[in-house]
Amino acid sequence: MHRNILVEQIRTKKSYLCVGLDTDIDKIPAHLQQQPNAIVKFNKAIIDATLPYCVSYKLNTAFYEALGSKGWDAMEETLAYIPKTHFKIADAKRADIGNTSNQYAKAFFETLDFDAITLAPYMGEDSIRPFLEYENKWAIVLALTSNKGAADFEMLGLRNGDENSHLRAEFLYERVLKKVSAWGNPNNLMFVVGATQATEFKNIREIVPDHFLLVPGVGFQGGSLQNISKNAMNSEVGLLVNVSRTIIFAGDKENFAEEAALIARQYQAEMERYI
Amino acid sequence: MHRNILVEQIRTKKSYLCVGLDTDIDKIPAHLQQQPNAIVKFNKAIIDATLPYCVSYKLNTAFYEALGSKGWDAMEETLAYIPKTHFKIADAKRADIGNTSNQYAKAFFETLDFDAITLAPYMGEDSIRPFLEYENKWAIVLALTSNKGAADFEMLGLRNGDENSHLRAEFLYERVLKKVSAWGNPNNLMFVVGATQATEFKNIREIVPDHFLLVPGVGFQGGSLQNISKNAMNSEVGLLVNVSRTIIFAGDKENFAEEAALIARQYQAEMERYI
Secondary structure (H helix, E strand, C coil), X not given: CCHHHHHHHHHHHCCCEEEEECCCCCCCCHHXXXXXXXXXXXXXXXXXXXXXXXXXXXXXXXXXXXCCHHHHHHHHHHHHHCCCCCEEEEEEEECCCHHHHHHHHHHHHHHCCCCEEEECCCXXXXXXXXXXXXXXXXXXXEEECCCHHHHCCCCCEECCCCCCCCCCCEEHHHHHHHHHHHHCCCCCEEEEECCCCHHXXXXXXXXXXXXXXXXXXXXXXXXXXXXXXXXXXXXXXXEEEEECHHHHCCCCCCCHHHHHHHHHHHHHHHHHHHC | CCHXXXXXXXXXXXXXXXXXXXXXXXXXCHHHHCCCCHHHHHHHXXXXXXXHHCCEEEEEHHHHHCCCHHHHHHHHHHHHHCCCCCEEEEEEEECCCHHHHHHHHHHHHHHCCCCEEEXXXXXXXXXXXXXXXXXXXXXEEEEECCCHHHHCCCCCEECCCCCCCCCCCEEHHHHHHHHHHHHCCCCCEEEEECCCCHHHHHHHHXXXXXXXXXXXXXXXXXXXXXHHHHHHCECCECEXXXXXXXXXXXXXXXXXXXXXXXXXXXXXXXXHHHC
16 A cells, blocks of 8 residues: 555544454454354454544454464455455564565565565564565564563663763664664655653654654553654654554454444544544 | 473484475475475475484474465474474564463464474563463574674664773673573573574573574575584584575475485584584
8 A cells, every 4th residue: 555545544534543453262252252264253343343433454463373274364364354445464573584584575465465564673674675675565663662571672772882971872772763764765664663652752753753653552551542643643644553452352242343333433533633 | 392302302313403494385396386285295205304314393484474374284284294303493583562472372382383483582571471481382582693684783782881891882682692591491492593693602602501592594594504513502412503495495306305315414414523
């Protein structure tokens, strides 16, 4: 999907909501669990119900892989069901040496028709490059994640040759933003920034003013939609805020899809105020 | 697999070779390519031929995912074919927030019966922990990889409060070794160290004297088996040296498996000298 189309969808729907299909077989409504193809049935119902309120769906590959090749089938079938209007993200956290990343790019951009894939930056440039070579496809690289472990490495201070400065050290995640943004451009590259990392939003926008940010951590993980929206929105909105569990597991009865739609609509309504 | 059994296998076979099943459908012999289930046929022939010379197989998930759910089936079938004597590694480079890493652990340690999975450390402790909670299963965490991009982040110098020291700064990969090794122990945790990173081998062994190292980069990527063996072997050998393309694509004719066995045997013979 070209960036212009994504921005147009956001403007039209007054929403930058991404619904995360982290479909855990143990958490879907009991009446579905025993049915054949339960995951796909659940996903299709959630997609039908939330389509008007979101611009994107994110499939977390872990939840599908946990079911083996049946799960991979369910991912393919779910993906095929999402209409072209919606930006489709493989939340896969991949990246490997170039020869291998080529194969991951093929897996998610050719064999599967995702618009974007999330990537871990640890292995550097040749692990990311293959994903940037597809037209209208996107690499979404981890910068500062929403979890507690973000403090372990992402927020380590780097030595930068000016150690006597009273300024704080540059963080690893900042170097990731600076380096990786030079490998691509705002038409093929986004960054993951956790909604729980409120103190860093303004700083991140100074480093990458034009890139879209994919923002997990709103909802169950406790991040604030208001905070990320006020501090990191740019002139093209530039945000995709993901909500997974709070929407898809809103209800556990027959009417689970309506319950999900209700929560998705609440997020959309709040986003409409910020745009 | 318990560490004692792995060490025993290494001692018995006088080999610490891991054969990498990076099975690229475009690179397997032409006479196989058009056959149904070509990948599995190829893998089974390679496994049969190389079994006596190696102690481990590593399946690179990217090459299977590139084929969609059929590829995932091929991975399952290949895995089931590898005998219990051999240590089975999912080279998957996963890791995500705890809730998601739980699912990846389930995918590779329960749904699939791998002994180990490779993981990227960027997201920190809660992204690695779920893999350490299985008995006789292993997390193999990226430390210093074999590719050019290792210089981008893995070898960044960290600020450590003693900036006027004339010693070089601590590298990110060193911090990864120190921190991650405290989360597990030499019975459930290994590290990936590229064979191309010769200058760092001794240093790495000082930081993690007892852990197994999974070493890619010998063969096609140009790393030296002699060098890693001389500088990073410990009293229990402590190395699994992976060779992929050089072995599995040694021949492209009907006798491809014999050609692969020949190369695997050469590596085993060289290893026998170093043990």
